[in-house]
Amino acid sequence: MAVVCRPARIDDLKQADDIVVASINELTERRGFGKMASSRPPNFQAFSLADDPEGLWVADDDGEIVGFAWSWVCGELWFLAQLFVAPDRQSDGIGNQLINKAFAHAEMRGAPIKALITFTFNNVSQGLYIRHGLFPRFPIYMVSVPRDRLAPRLAAPRLRLESLTADAIPYDRLAQIDVSAVGVSREKHHRFLLGDSTTRGFTIHAGNECVGYVYISGGHIGPLAVHRPDLVESAFAAALSFAAQSDCPAISAFVPGASEPALKAAIDHGMRLTFPMLLMSNRPFGDWGSYFPRNPGFM
Template sequence: MLLESPPKLSSLRKVFVSPDQQGRSIGNELIKRTIAHAETSGASNRVLITFSFNTVSQGLYIRHGLLPRFPIYNVSASREQVIGHLHGPRYDVTPLRPEASTLRRLAQADERILGVSREKHHRYLINDGAATGFNLLDGNDWIGYAYVDAGGHIGPLAVTEPHAVAPALRTALYLAAESDASRISAFLPGASKAALDTTMALRMRIKCPMLLMSS
């Protein structure tokens, strides 16, 4: 399924072929049609996340121009464990509101960090109610944003400066720990030492290693 994400970016999600139908080039045809749709939509980049142990699918994606970029780790720990080990600096927070100025700031930050706007994603997340969004503030300076859902999962989270990764993630972990969720989790890019160091210091466990692939 192709989700028309930010302009010029297409995200491929939930591709599945029934085991009794595999080996008939169905997956290959699905990818071809999806890429054709992306091209007609004007997307210049295609991305997906797959299981790192799914080598067959990775080969299929590579043949269609999506190459491995970096690992993504799904980390998790009990709420009690996180609370017991969580120390260090964190940021002030205020709730994200679906105001034009807020959405514009979020879009500008994502443009700077990711190269694409995610304004409609933010509008959906803020209005949906499944997750709560927060501004991250370093004094009077806006440093980024974070979302935490009722199940204790963190994300998306983004900051405008590399040094802000650890305190921003620590802030999100505090927010998740304040919920009634029994476990706290997050998806972390393997390219971010600060994020991995922060969670490993809390003895969070890697539940599932995944892989980001893109064109």
């Protein structure tokens, strides 16, 4: 029976995540990085499915999921969160079928900006994306440091963090910061993060002014956004200071290569570049000197 690309259902998401994990680990092991991915509850996938079902597709081979494509839209931005095919089926043309479904979603939603984050060393996929009009913009580095190594390097932060609480969330201000940093409001994604019990959200303040926001989960920092790029280094330092108070063994973040101050701050705090990612898009967008993504799927 031929492989059928069909809309994803909620009960597909666990099996789809297994495909994603297996595909990532096959790639990273083959490139000498070892296994990087592990299974997690597909909470954001489920959120996206409920929000916009047209954005999630599976490749179904007689009941077996062999590929998965997932994209989301915020305003003018369409973002390809994941497109993966089972390692033993990657020569069967399934990726092309899935990417056609994904780009049809972008056209359906009328999103003029199309983007994704992929592994820098995933040259086959990059060729596929370039054929569809998405071009490399800059690297995004996963950086990490053991918490006990970070602590002695911390200085008193120049900016302060204030917890986002359910009864006092400044969505209008968060939207303004998002528009400054990435070009679109992401209110629905703030609502998702603030409903995640494993994640803490904060606004970032310089005196009485709210200048940004950050989310921290299990020692991982991101997304982080500020309304001016000259604030990103101080905002990152404040987030590192808070994360270092946890009992997590390591502190990590995704830092765009477009932000020299943020990369310098990461190195000055003893963080190491663990692996490189790449932002691709059909045109430049946002101010990536002011933004750290959460991960390659959330952006």
